[in-house]
Amino acid sequence: MATSLYLHVPFCVSRCGYCSFYSGEPLSMLSEYPRLVKKEFALAKDGEKLSTFYMGGGTPGLLGAKAIGEIMEAAQKSFGLAPSSEITIETNPCVDNDFAALRGAGINRVSIGAQALDDEILTRLGRAHTSAEALASIAAALKAGVSVSADLIYGHAGSSPAKLSRWAKELAALGVGHISAYSLETPKSRKKAQGLRRAGIKKAGASEEAQHKALLETLSAEGFHCYEVSNFARPGFESRHNKVYWSGESYIGAGPGAHGFLKEIGPYGTRYENSPSLEKYRASLLRGEPPPRKSEELSWNEALLETLFLALRQNAPLKPEKIALRYGLKLETLRDSLSRLAQQGDLCAKTLSPTLKGMQRADGLALWLLDRLL
Numbered sequence: 001m002a003t004s005l006y007l008h009v010p011f012c013v014s015r016c017g018y019c020s021f022y023s024g025e026p027l028s029m030l031s032e033y034p035r036l037v038k039k040e041f042a043l044a045k046d047g048e049k050l051s052t053f054y055m056g057g058g059t060p061g062l063l064g065a066k067a068i069g070e071i072m073e074a075a076q077k078s079f080g081l082a083p084s085s086e087i088t089i090e091t092n093p094c095v096d097n098d099f100a101a102l103r104g105a106g107i108n109r110v111s112i113g114a115q116a117l118d119d120e121i122l123t124r125l126g127r128a129h130t131s132a133e134a135l136a137s138i139a140a141a142l143k144a145g146v147s148v149s150a151d152l153i154y155g156h157a158g159s160s161p162a163k164l165s166r167w168a169k170e171l172a173a174l175g176v177g178h179i180s181a182y183s184l185e186t187p188k189s190r191k192k193a194q195g196l197r198r199a200g201i202k203k204a205g206a207s208e209e210a211q212h213k214a215l216l217e218t219l220s221a222e223g224f225h226c227y228e229v230s231n232f233a234r235p236g237f238e239s240r241h242n243k244v245y246w247s248g249e250s251y252i253g254a255g256p257g258a259h260g261f262l263k264e265i266g267p268y269g270t271r272y273e274n275s276p277s278l279e280k281y282r283a284s285l286l287r288g289e290p291p292p293r294k295s296e297e298l299s300w301n302e303a304l305l306e307t308l309f310l311a312l313r314q315n316a317p318l319k320p321e322k323i324a325l326r327y328g329l330k331l332e333t334l335r336d337s338l339s340r341l342a343q344q345g346d347l348c349a350k351t352l353s354p355t356l357k358g359m360q361r362a363d364g365l366a367l368w369l370l371d372r373l374l
């Protein structure tokens with residue numbers, strides 16, 4: 001059913017102050033991890049070859065090329081990998097990454113958490129590397145012939161449009177094909193944002209918008225396009241794996257804490273999450289059972305809101321006919337609402353693609369649309 005696989009690797013060298021991902025399991029468990037993953041893959045196989053495989057975390061690079069090679073073999077055996085598969089691992093510049101060996105193991109794309117090219121900011125964020133180490137890591141990956149995506153964080157004390165623009169230029173000059181840039185969310189700001197979202201008024205702050213705009217302008221001049229509000233790519237370097245998430249296609253989630261989605265189960269698909277506990281994960285697999293997980297069928301409301309939200313974040317035409325058909329909506333009402341968004345400058349009237357303004361406030365607009373369609 002699914003041709004994409006996400007594997008969560010919950011280990012990190014140290015915790016970054018802003019991080020809300022599940023990671024931080026004891027590094028002493030790293031050596032056993034590939035064996036557990038192999039068992040899970042064997043139980044999860046569904047007969048479809050993978051076209052994308054993404055190892056995220058955490059810091060998958062910590063596993064090293066040999067263990068990653070074993071995981072690749074297990075993926076090949078249990079699912080099969082198409083020759084043109086996009087295979088990504090996330091890594092951190094503080095890891096001694098052997099990119100040539102990773103490439104030899106079948107990895108063709110790495111996502112490197114640079115986050116900022118300013119040592120004072122990196123220290124404040126709790127990152128375990130310097131900007132020179134981030135640049136050296138990216139250069140080494142490119143030299144080994146691996147496609148590179150670099151992560152940046154903006155919207156925090158110390159970042160500014162000028163700095164974002166300088167960092168983007170440096171990364172582009174090195175030769176990266178892809179940059180992901182996320183606005184910093186701390187547990188406190190996340191709570192506040194959730195409240196605003198519930199009230200339908202979430203909107204990026206003026207300084208965040210200015211920093212995002214600086215990135216967009218700098219990267220456009222360097223030949224990148226913003227194909228999703230947080231993602232910029234040179235032509236042909238867009239993340240195929242992320243596009244699977246954004247288009248509502250099925251993907252398998254493996255590893256403790258991983259999320260998966262199966263669109264074929266239930267009228268609007270089923271989301272699941274493996275329990276975020278390596279201890280429980282290990283115990284289940286050693287008994288020969290799949291990892292414990294929570295599953296939830298999406299309701300009409302949840303699925304429609306997610307479809308609208310994801311569509312409004314992408315620089316691609318909205319397809320009212322397809323959305324109306326999938327959710328049993330009156331096409332006329334949907335078209336009227338989209339025209340309102342076009343009139344206020346959130347969509348391009350001709351193509352129905354979100355404008356920069358529309359993409360920046362996608363979550364508030366999705367809630368507004370949902371209200372009108374209920």
Ligand code: SF4
Binds near residue numbers: 011113
């Ligand atoms: S390296 Fe990434 S996953 Fe690990 S603590 Fe830092 S932000 Fe979180």
